[in-house]
Amino acid sequence: MNEGMTIPDVAVTIDDAAVPLAGLGVPLVVYFYPKDDTAGCTTEAKDFTALAADFARLGVAVVGVSRDTPAAHAKFAAKHALTVRLASDVDGTVCEAFGVWVEKAMYGRKYMGIERATFLFGADGRLAKVWRKVRVSGHAEAVLAAATLL
Numbered sequence: 001m002n003e004g005m006t007i008p009d010v011a012v013t014i015d016d017a018a019v020p021l022a023g024l025g026v027p028l029v030v031y032f033y034p035k036d037d038t039a040g041c042t043t044e045a046k047d048f049t050a051l052a053a054d055f056a057r058l059g060v061a062v063v064g065v066s067r068d069t070p071a072a073h074a075k076f077a078a079k080h081a082l083t084v085r086l087a088s089d090v091d092g093t094v095c096e097a098f099g100v101w102v103e104k105a106m107y108g109r110k111y112m113g114i115e116r117a118t119f120l121f122g123a124d125g126r127l128a129k130v131w132r133k134v135r136v137s138g139h140a141e142a143v144l145a146a147a148t149l150l
Contacts, residue, residue: 001098001119005127008097012063012087016070019087021094025061026125027150029143031118031134032100036068036076036086040116040136045076047140048084060147063087065094066114118143122150 001008007022021030031048033041048055048062055062063085068076073086087094095101100115116134120143121127129146131139 001127003127006125007121010094010097012065012089012094013070014087024063026121027060027123028121029060029062030065032065032114033116034114036072042080044136045082045084046080049082051140051144052083054144058147065089067092120146
């Protein structure tokens with residue numbers, strides 16, 4: 001995905017229902033994270049939750065996407081009082097469309113996984129800004145700052 005491209009014609013699963021990504025509203029923040037209930041992913045979800053009212057005031061929808069199941073998302077959200085919308089991409093179609101399903105390495109072992117990345121789409125449905133290889137600290141605030149410039 002490059003800036004200027006439109007929201008891909010793919011669907012995510014939210015609460016066991018398939019929803020077209022473009023149907024979630026625009027402007028739209030789509031952030032990808034590797035796994036529910038891990039340290040960095042929990043912090044990121046809590047940070048977006050803390051800023052949910054600010055995004056809403058701007059009219060910006062926010063959705064977090066991982067390959068976890070809807071049931072795992074529900075448990076994760078309940079455990080951490082998350083209000084940010086979480087979407088499942090169990091088959092990896094959405095991750096492939098955004099180019100975030102990548103080879104990773106940890107302790108010398110290579111494996112496929114989700115690259116932590118965020119995509120901000122403007123009111124016209126076009127990609128306005130991309131953050132790749134995201135560092136969690138301060139990231140939600142940076143996305144909010146960019147959203148205010150739309």
